[in-house]
Amino acid sequence: MSIRHATAATALWSALLLMICGAAAADESKYPDLKGQWRRAGGTGGLLAGGAGGLRYDESKPATLAPDLGQQPPLTPEYQAIYDANLADMLQGGQGIDPTYACVATGMPRFMIGYSPLEVVVTPEVTYILTERDHDFFRRIYTDGRGFPANMADSPQFLGYSIGRWLDEDGKGRYDTLVVETRGMKGPRVFDATGIPLHADNQTIVQERIYLDKANANLLHDDVTTIDHALTRPWVVNRTFRRVASDKPIWFNHSVCAEGNAHVGVGKEVYFLSAEGLLMPAKKDQPPPDLRYFNRAQK
Amino acid sequence: MRYRRSIGAIVLALALCGSCAGARAFDDNQYPDLSGQWLRTDTGTPRYDPSKPPGRGQQAPLTPEYQAILEASLADQANGGQGNWQSGARCLPPGMPATMNGYNSMEIVALPEITYILVEHDLPLHRRIYTDGRDWPREIEPTFQGYSIGRWLDTTGSGRYDVLEAETRGFKGPRSYDNSGLPLHADNQTVIRERIYFDQSDAGLLHDEITLTDHALTRPWSALKSYRRNADKYPIWREENCPGITLLTKIGNEVYFKGADGKLLPTRKDQPPPDLRYFNQTRR
Numbered sequence: 400m401s402i403r404h405a406t407a408a409t410a411l412w413s414a415l416l417l418m419i420c421g422a423a424a425a426d427e428s429k430y431p432d433l434k435g436q437w438r439r440a441g442g443t444g445g446l447l448a449g450g451a452g453g454l455r456y457d458e459s460k461p462a463t464l465a466p467d468l469g470q471q472p473p474l475t476p477e478y479q480a481i482y483d484a485n486l487a488d489m490l491q492g493g494q495g496i497d498p499t500y501a502c503v504a505t506g507m508p509r510f511m512i513g514y515s516p517l518e519v520v521v522t523p524e525v526t527y528i529l530t531e532r533d534h535d536f537f538r539r540i541y542t543d544g545r546g547f548p549a550n551m552a553d554s555p556q557f558l559g560y561s562i563g564r565w566l567d568e569d570g571k572g573r574y575d576t577l578v579v580e581t582r583g584m585k586g587p588r589v590f591d592a593t594g595i596p597l598h599a600d601n602q603t604i605v606q607e608r609i610y611l612d613k614a615n616a617n618l619l620h621d622d623v624t625t626i627d628h629a630l631t632r633p634w635v636v637n638r639t640f641r642r643v644a645s646d647k648p649i650w651f652n653h654s655v656c657a658e659g660n661a662h663v664g665v666g667k668e669v670y671f672l673s674a675e676g677l678l679m680p681a682k683k684d685q686p687p688p689d690l691r692y693f694n695r696a697q698k
Numbered sequence: 699m700r701y702r703r704s705i706g707a708i709v710l711a712l713a714l715c716g717s718c719a720g721a722r723a724f725d726d727n728q729y730p731d732l733s734g735q736w737l738r739t740d741t742g743t744p745r746y747d748p749s750k751p752p753g754r755g756q757q758a759p760l761t762p763e764y765q766a767i768l769e770a771s772l773a774d775q776a777n778g779g780q781g782n783w784q785s786g787a788r789c790l791p792p793g794m795p796a797t798m799n800g801y802n803s804m805e806i807v808a809l810p811e812i813t814y815i816l817v818e819h820d821l822p823l824h825r826r827i828y829t830d831g832r833d834w835p836r837e838i839e840p841t842f843q844g845y846s847i848g849r850w851l852d853t854t855g856s857g858r859y860d861v862l863e864a865e866t867r868g869f870k871g872p873r874s875y876d877n878s879g880l881p882l883h884a885d886n887q888t889v890i891r892e893r894i895y896f897d898q899s900d901a902g903l904l905h906d907e908i909t910l911t912d913h914a915l916t917r918p919w920s921a922l923k924s925y926r927r928n929a930d931k932y933p934i935w936r937e938e939n940c941p942g943i944t945l946l947t948k949i950g951n952e953v954y955f956k957g958a959d960g961k962l963l964p965t966r967k968d969q970p971p972p973d974l975r976y977f978n979q980t981r982r
Binding site: 434498501502503504520522524525527529536537539545548554556557558647649650655656657658663664665666667672673675676677678679680684685686687688689690691692693694 | 733
């Protein structure tokens with residue numbers, strides 16, 4: 400009898416042990432392994448001067464050498480006209496409406512083009528997406544169950560306010576998909592270096608599904624849907640990033656745009672800076688800046 | 699005999715269970731709770747040594763050569779210029795050690811391999827402090843934040859880490875300690891050692907002891923920075939984007955204001971205007 404009790408106790412303890420250890424394992428493995436450095440799997444750029452500037456927002460469209468790089472964005476007529484005027488200015492040597500010439504942040508959804516490698520840092524409450532590009536160095540995606548704050552409109556941000564939710568779509572007891580919605584953005588923002596505009600009302604909503612490829616855990620997908628009043632329909636793109644096969648990847652130097660920026664905006668004009676630090680016209684017959692506030696004669 | 703085996707199995711199960719539960723507790727509680735938003739406790743202009751006034755009041759142990767550079771920076775600022783503070787003049791990142799001055803809010807994300815320090819000043823910045831046991835890489839690409847290697851310590855023997863020691867090297871410049879333009883050496887051979895830990899009597903108070911070795915200094919220079927955790931469960935994180943809001947623009951060696959009417963303005967008396975020799979048109 401006592402042996403039977405002991406055997407039952409052993410079985411009970413073993414079961415408890417499995418439960419406890421299982422729980423611990425589940426805690427450690429609840430989230431997908433997103434560690435490491437993620438680089439764009441496609442989209443090497445190069446269509447515009449500087450290479451990275453030629454990265455297209457929608458890589459599924461065949462690249463062309465047309466000013467819009469073949470993007471054919473689903474813009475309303477009003478915003479198509481803004482885009483066309485922007486492209487015409489760029490063809491003249493201007494910067495169009497792309498604000499990043501002045502090192503202003505790209506904001507969302509352009510951030511997720513992944514100009515520089517990304518790092519995804521997952522904690523239960525927040526998933527951080529870090530990069531090293533110009534002036535967009537990290538996003539916070541809140542996964543702690545909060546809602547959008549009531550006062551979000553008081554402090555709009557280029558990257559917006561992102562709320563996420565982890566899903567176990569496979570039912571394997573482990574999260575496999577992060578769904579994210581981002582609102583509360585400010586502008587000016589454009590989709591890419593060709594200046595595809597977002598609406599000036601900044602009511603953009605960006606929805607994302609971020610997940611590892613089923614067949615290759617070193618591929619990360621981000622399905623990005625942008626809803627914006629400048630668009631005739633939601634614009635959906637799929638981005639793919641490949642994990643660098645190193646446990647100590649080299650992180651590029653923070654690409655500090657202001658460090659080597661050769662563009663100077665004065666009023667509505669954008670000029671170049673020469674190697675010796677002098678202002679130069681960026682366009683033919685561009686007027687020089689108005690220097691009426693200076694006492695000394697122009698050198 | 700079977701009875702003894704059963705007892706043995708129970709003991710083994712208990713031992714395994716203990717180690718398993720212990721491992722889980724160790725994983726969960728190994729690191730101090732650094733979550734939340736951290737704000738500097740000192741008031742006034744953010745500066746390297748919060749215990750002393752800014753500018754000359756910092757009494758930085760500068761070499762005569764670099765003391766002269768500081769004096770020139772202060773004189774330029776007194777005349778309306780930006781001095782050595784390139785973060786203001788050009789929207790450059792402040793870089794270390796100024797990153798830890800606590801200009802705005804700070805977030806610390808401690809994971810086993812890396813502790814991240816996220817700061818918003820001029821632009822969103824992140825430091826990575828590697829705690830995965832790595833050594834210094836053979837070559838370090840210089841950055842404003844430098845390359846940081848850290849080590850967690852359990853100084854009280856409580857089974858829980860309580861101090862993060864970090865050493866940072868591999869810098870680029872120009873960097874200065876704070877907005878007075880207090881200079882670091884142009885050779886960028888700065889070495890920064892930090893001890894980051896909670897106050898013994900106040901878990902809402904975080905300290906960062908910083909010791910700087912730099913060729914612009916006559917001796918290592920230490921300062922104690924303190925930060926208090928924001929009690930707000932959902933604190934507001936400001937997004938700073940200096941280029942989007944700055945009223946300054948640098949052309950050549952001169953920094954000008956951008957007027958509300960879009961025209962350039964001098965930042966100091968008798969400042970020369972930009973040289974327009976590359977323009978065909980006459981000045982408007």
